[in-house]
Amino acid sequence: MWFMMDAVYGDVAMKPSSGSSSITSMYVLGDSSVDCGDNTLFYPFLRHNLSLYPCDGSDTSLLPHLLAEHMGLPYASPFYSQNGSIEGLLQGVNFGSAQATIMNPISPSHQSLNQQLRQAFETVQLLQLQLGQETANHFIQSSLFYLSFGKDDYINLFLQNSSGLSPNYNGQKLAHILVEQMTHAIKTLYDANVRKIVCMGILPLGCTPRVLWEGENSRVGDGGSACEEEINELVVEYNIMLEDHIVDLNVQLADAHIIFCDVYQGIVDIITYPKDYGFKDVKSACCGLGKYGGMLGCVSVDMACQQVSAHVWWDFYNPTQSVNSLLAKSIWSGQPLSDICRPITIHELP
Known part of the structure; x- marks a missing residue:
C-alpha cells in the first residue's frame, strides 16, 4: 500500500458538508485543468513548449477548486501530498496531473486516465478496508467524481508544432477512440460504486493564444474574436460524441447521475460577448510572450499581466x-x- 492508514477517525469526517450540497466529498481526475503541476512529478523539467505554470500561482484558480467552494467542500488535496490519514482521504483526493491524457502517453513521465483510475481504485479499496464495505460504499455513492480530460490529447496529436492532423488519425477516429475510453472509465467507476460523476468537455482550443499565434497568417484577423474553426470543429465533434454516450449511460446504469458540462459553449459565449462578463481581452494570454502571448509560455508568474481579470486566457x-x-x-x-451542464446542474444532484 502506498501509505499507512490511521487506525481511528472521527465521526465528523463522515458528515455532509455545511453547504447546501448533498455531496460529502469530491475526487478529481484530469489534466492541467485540475492541476498546477504540484501533482505532476518532475513537471518543471518536462514542460516542453507548454507553459511552466498552467495556473496563476495557485490551485485556487482552478475550476474544481472553485466548484468545491460552491458545494461547501474542502478542496481535494493532491494525491502525492497525502500524509497517510483517513481524514485526508475522506476530504477528497485530486489524482489529476498536468499534461495527463486519455490515451497512454508517449512519455513515461506523463500520466494517463488509466493511471489515475488505478490510484482512485486503490483509494476506494483503502476506504473499504478502513471503514468497512457497507460504510465505504455509502460514502463513495454520496461523493462526486470529477473528470476533465481530452485537452492534452488534442494538443499532443494535433497542435504540437503545427495545427495539421496527425497522419495516423482523423478527427472522427480520434474522437471515437477517446470517447470510448472515457465511457469505459465511467463504467468502471460505476462498478466501484461511484454514482455521481461530472464530465467536462474540452474547451475551444481553436480560440486559445497558442493556436491563434500559430495560425495568425491564415484564419485570424486583426479584430474581433476570430478563432481557428478547423480546430474547434474537432473539439466539438468529441464533445458531442461524449455527451451522446453520457445520455446512453444514464439510461443503462441504474441510479447513476452522470453530468456533461459543456465548457466549450460557456467559453465561446464569454468570447462572443466579453463586455457582458467583464472581459476586455479575449485573444491574448495574460502570461506569455509574442503575439497573443502564444510564442513563449508562462515560464514565470512574474511575466503575468497586471489586470488578470480582464483576460479570458x-x-x-x-x-x-x-x-x-x-x-x-x-x-x-x-x-x-x-445550460452548459446537462441534464442537470451539480446543485440538482440528489
Missing part, C-alpha cells in the same frame, strides 16, 4: 481564474452561463 491553453469562476458558478447553479 491565462497562458497557452488555460483560462484565467475569472473565467473559471464563471464556469464554476454556472456548473453549480446554471447561471450566468445557462
